[in-house]
Amino acid sequence: MSPAEAEVRRLLEVHGGLPVEAATLDGEADLFDLGMTSHASVNVMLALEDSFDIEFPDEMLRKSTFESVNAISAALGELGAQAPIS
Amino acid sequence: MEIDGFELRVGTDVQSIAEVAESIAHFGDRYVRRLYTDHEVECCGGVRVESAPGLAARFAAKEATIKLLRLTDDDPGWRSIEVRRRPGGWCDLSLSDGAQRLAEEAGVRHLSMSMSHGAGVATATVVGLCQAGARS
Numbered sequence: 061m062s063p064a065e066a067e068v069r070r071l072l073e074v075h076g077g078l079p080v081e082a083a084t085l086d087g088e089a090d091l092f093d094l095g096m097t098s099h100a101s102v103n104v105m106l107a108l109e110d111s112f113d114i115e116f117p118d119e120m121l122r123k124s125t126f127e128s129v130n131a132i133s134a135a136l137g138e139l140g141a142q143a144p145i146s
Numbered sequence: 147m148e149i150d151g152f153e154l155r156v157g158t159d160v161q162s163i164a165e166v167a168e169s170i171a172h173f174g175d176r177y178v179r180r181l182y183t184d185h186e187v188e189c190c191g192g193v194r195v196e197s198a199p200g201l202a203a204r205f206a207a208k209e210a211t212i213k214l215l216r217l218t219d220d221d222p223g224w225r226s227i228e229v230r231r232r233p234g235g236w237c238d239l240s241l242s243d244g245a246q247r248l249a250e251e252a253g254v255r256h257l258s259m260s261m262s263h264g265a266g267v268a269t270a271t272v273v274g275l276c277q278a279g280a281r282s
Contacts, residue, residue, distance in 0.1 A: 077165075102181065106176055121221050122220070122221040
């Protein structure tokens with residue numbers, strides 16, 4: 061697992077409101093089906109922006125951007141985000 | 147239900163007030179400005195945790211509107227769905243930008259809404275009159 065993906069999973073654990081452990085989720089698992097609400101996804105987005113020092117453009121603010129660990133990782137890649145230095 | 151070429155649609159949502167208060171406390175202005183318009187923030191008392199009940203009701207109204215529009219992955223933009231408080235004290239919805247476009251595509255002609263909060267949650271229901279046969 062890349063450092064960026066580990067950080068995505070950590071932020072999902074803190075802000076995603078998921079009933080399961082984000083660390084062990086299948087990368088393709090649908091986070092909304094698992095119970096992440098739209099409101100929680102906003103918190104995840106803001107936490108990602110803080111952690112990766114990025115800003116999601118309006119055109120990326122759609123459900124599919126945040127629907128899975130892999131989708132979020134792909135979006136971060138698209139934005140050229142680097143894993144935060146811990 | 148279809149009446150004289152119009153379809154009646156409804157959307158409803160409930161939002162935890164504590165979750166909104168937590169988001170305000172954690173992300174502050176960035177959270178509030180990403181989701182709510184200046185008018186909405188002003189009506190609820192500004193960017194502070196005490197504004198959470200009103201903002202939670204407005205978030206529920208935005209979600210209820212999205213449900214009424216039956217969107218899957220189209221995101222209208224949270225701020226393009228605005229709860230307007232009228233001088234008499236009641237509220238209604240004002241759509242702009244993405245929400246307005248998607249509502250037109252869905253054949254929405256009239257929207258009406260109601261919000262409430264208490265016992266830790268806020269709720270909103272939106273009713274819409276849409277041209278039958280428009281995108282569902």
